Amino acid sequence: MKKGLTLLLLVLTLILAACTNQQPSSQEEEPEETSEETAAEETAEAAEETSPEQTSQGSDAEIPAAVDQPLKIAAIMEFSTGTFASQYVSGLEAQVKKFGGEVQIYNANNDLSQMANHLQTAINQGVDGILIDHGRAEALNQGVEEALEKGIPVVTFDNDITADGVTAISQDDYSLAWGTLKQLAQDIDGEGNIVYVWAGGFTPLERRNVIYEAFLEHYPNIEEVARFGSVSNNTALDSQNQMEAVLKKYPEEGSIDAVFAPYDEFAKGVTRAIQQAGRDEIKVYGIDLSDEDLQIMQAENSPWVTTAATDPAEVAGVQVRFLxxxxxxxxxxxxxxxxxxxxxxxxxxxxxxxxxxxxxxIEGWGSPNAARSPWMDALEAKNAQ
Incomplete structure (x- = not known):
């Protein structure tokens, strides 16, 4: 128990330290959220300390010439299945359109080599900027380095690329996992049998797994009785079939208390399996959220009771704004x-x-002011229809 607690505290300390250092330096040039009574005064004070092109705020700010034109953006995605991905794509398209640009979506269908090919295609076409969603550094580093050498900026989401000059954004997967697992532990009073749905090879899932392993150390009376998982073109259905097999292995009521499914396609599948088996005593704890997920969670007697999430459309918006x-x-x-x-x-x-x-x-939901420069309001206003 002491060993597990020490490990968990160490992991959480590292997470908090990382989060503290993950705030962009450009935020020092942006006004903090203030009340309407003090916003005007603080804006005036900030204007005295900024460069001429950043002295005006909102729709009056001067738009940099480099972005004051229709830009061509490429979005390279490892996969686009699932409702999280669809809402992420909608967010990309909406923000780029507001800025007057065009975005081309490249879907690799879970094929890293194809993802690398798409990246090369975007570079050869001379796009103005590249967005990368998931993927692995081992497959993409060479292409990213080439893009940077040619002056094409790159912003990534949920992968392990660490090339100099790249901005990497994430959902803070450690906090996502801990938020859900903490609720799970509280609900079962720190004791019981759980099922874990997980697949390796995906950066966000591997980060979430770090917290899960520490969680098991911290709660020795919580036992994992089954583990399965795969990411495919129909992850939810695969998860449903795999959960049905687990339920047949543990048919007695009370033999399983909860399922930790750290991806909403996992959570949808296991929820359907539990419902069809009439085992609503088993509760599901997920990660990610979408309109479809909300419908499933709010259905009468739904096993899916908790999820930790960010807004996928806003994640995409932040990624575009950094680019x-x-x-x-x-x-x-x-x-x-x-x-x-x-x-x-x-x-x-x-x-x-x-x-x-x-x-x-839900207090604190969304982050609409992240990565927002003063001129962005002016650019959006100019391109509004």
């Missing part, structure tokens, strides 16, 4: 983690909720 900052010649951080939220069904109202409504019920 445009790079194109504009602004300083951007090497790493940036968005703050996740824990969403419990008990915190939501009885009526159906959509992603657009979550912020009304």
């Amino acid at each position: 445009y900052q790079k194109i504009a010649g602004e300083e951007t951080p090497s790493i940036y983690a968005l703050d996740p939220s824990v969403v419990n069904v008990s915190d939501l109202p009885d009526e159906p909720v959509t992603m657009a409504d979550v912020g009304q019920h």
Whole structure:
């Protein structure tokens, strides 16, 4: 027990230290969130300390010439299946459109070699900027280095690329995992049998697994009785079939207390298996959130009771804004983690909720001001239809 507690505390200390260092240096040039009464005064004070092109705020700010034109952006995705991915894509397209640009989506269908080929295609086409979603450094580093050498900026999401000049954003996977697992432990009073759904080879899942392993050390009375998982073109269905096999192995009520499914496609599949088996005493704890996920969670007697998440559309928006900052010649951080939220069904109202409504019920949901320069309001206003 003491060993497990020490390990968990060490991991969490490292997480907190990393999060502290993951704030972009450019934020020092941005006004902090203030009340309406003091915003004007603080804006005036900040203007005295900034360069001429950053002295005006909002729609009056001068737009850098490099971004004041239709830019061509390439988004290289390892996969685009699932509702999280679809809402992420919508977020990319919406933010680029607001800036007057165009984004081409390249889907590698879980094939890293194809992902590398797509990256090379984007470089050869001379795009203005590249966004990378998932993938692995071993497959993409060479292409990323070539893009940077040719002056094409790169911003990544949820992968392990660490090339100089790249900004890497993430959902803070350590906090996501801990937020959900802490709720799971509280709900079963630190004791019981759980199932773990997981697949290696994906950076966010591997980061979440670090916390899960520390969690098991910290709670020795919580036992993992089954582990499975794979990511495919139909992850939810695969997870459902695999969970059905586990339920047949443990048919007695009370033999399984909870499932930790740190990806919403995992969570959807196991939830359906539990419902069809009539085993609603088993609770599901997931990661990620979408409109479809909310419908499943809010259904009557749904086993899926908790998830930790960020808004996928806003994740995409932050990624695009960092890319445009790079194109504009602004300083951007090497790493940036968005703050996740824990969403419990008990915190939501009885009526159906959509992603657009979550912020009304979950404090701290979303981060619309992240990576936002003063001129971005002006650029969006100029391109508004």
